[in-house]
Amino acid sequence: MRKNIVAGNWKMNKNVIDAQQLMAQLLDYKKANATNCEVWIAPPSLYLMMARDIFENNEVGVFSQDMSEYESGAYTGEISADMLQSIEADGSIIGHSERRQYHGETDSHCNRKVKLALDKGLTPIYCNGETLEQRKAGQHLEVVKNQTETALFTLTAEEIKKVVIAYEPVWAIGTGETASPEQAQEIHAHIRSLIAAKYGQEVADEISILYGGSVKPDNAKEIFSQPDIDGGLIGGAALKLEDFSKIIEGF
Numbered sequence: 001m002r003k004n005i006v007a008g009n010w011k012m013n014k015n016v017i018d019a020q021q022l023m024a025q026l027l028d029y030k031k032a033n034a035t036n037c038e039v040w041i042a043p044p045s046l047y048l049m050m051a052r053d054i055f056e057n058n059e060v061g062v063f064s065q066d067m068s069e070y071e072s073g074a075y076t077g078e079i080s081a082d083m084l085q086s087i088e089a090d091g092s093i094i095g096h097s098e099r100r101q102y103h104g105e106t107d108s109h110c111n112r113k114v115k116l117a118l119d120k121g122l123t124p125i126y127c128n129g130e131t132l133e134q135r136k137a138g139q140h141l142e143v144v145k146n147q148t149e150t151a152l153f154t155l156t157a158e159e160i161k162k163v164v165i166a167y168e169p170v171w172a173i174g175t176g177e178t179a180s181p182e183q184a185q186e187i188h189a190h191i192r193s194l195i196a197a198k199y200g201q202e203v204a205d206e207i208s209i210l211y212g213g214s215v216k217p218d219n220a221k222e223i224f225s226q227p228d229i230d231g232g233l234i235g236g237a238a239l240k241l242e243d244f245s246k247i248i249e250g251f
């Protein structure tokens with residue numbers, strides 16, 4: 001059966017001292033509490049090795065926030081799948097809306113990144129979701145369908161089973177606006193049905209689909225209770241243990 005996951009995306013926050021402190025707090029929390037979900041974090045890439053050292057027994061999964069679509073070479077500023085593999089990172093977020101908005105990332109880029117991550121034994125957390133204009137125009141189902149198909153549907157059934165999908169409506173990220181549990185469930189069920197139509201229900205049922213967009217301690221439980229929502233990708237509320245732990249306890 002598919003996993004429940006709460007993953008924190010730290011984005012471009014925290015100096016090294018603060019990052020180390022939060023990781024240490026999270027480790028203590030994980031040792032003291034049996035959680036009903038896997039807990040993953042995606043700190044800035046500069047802190048990934050430190051995270052791997054701190055979570056040496058895989059108490060918390062260690063993910064990058066992005067990775068290159070290229071194997072190696074003259075790509076200044078990029079980090080590669082091989083580098084992530086070499087520090088024993090667990091995987092990478094791919095296609096976050098901020099990468100799409102500020103760095104021109106498209107689903108074709110995501111497709112290459114997801115495939116490369118899988119080839120290197122890394123778990124991709126593939127993000128998609130519609131903008132406010134697209135939702136207002138009633139295009140959300142179509143947009144998410146096109147994104148999912150372009151980014152993922154060249155994979156084999158065995159490959160796609162290893163992908164985690166994060167539905168993150170752009171209008172709900174960092175805005176305090178949350179999709180209602182029903183709105184999120186509609187899209188999650190839609191994504192799962194697209195996968196079922198292409199790969200079969202058994203494959204679709206194995207894939208964890210996370211919701212992201214202003215998940216907070218007070219709305220996590222209701223969101224996670226939806227049948228096709230298998231956890232959350234958390235931004236702002238992942239930056240303090242007090243909030244993040246309450247979200248984890250939403251399971």
Ligand code: PEP
Nearest residue numbers: 173174212213214235236
């Ligand atoms: C995110 O960045 O993936 C996210 C969901 O952010 P926030 O929780 O702050 O909306």
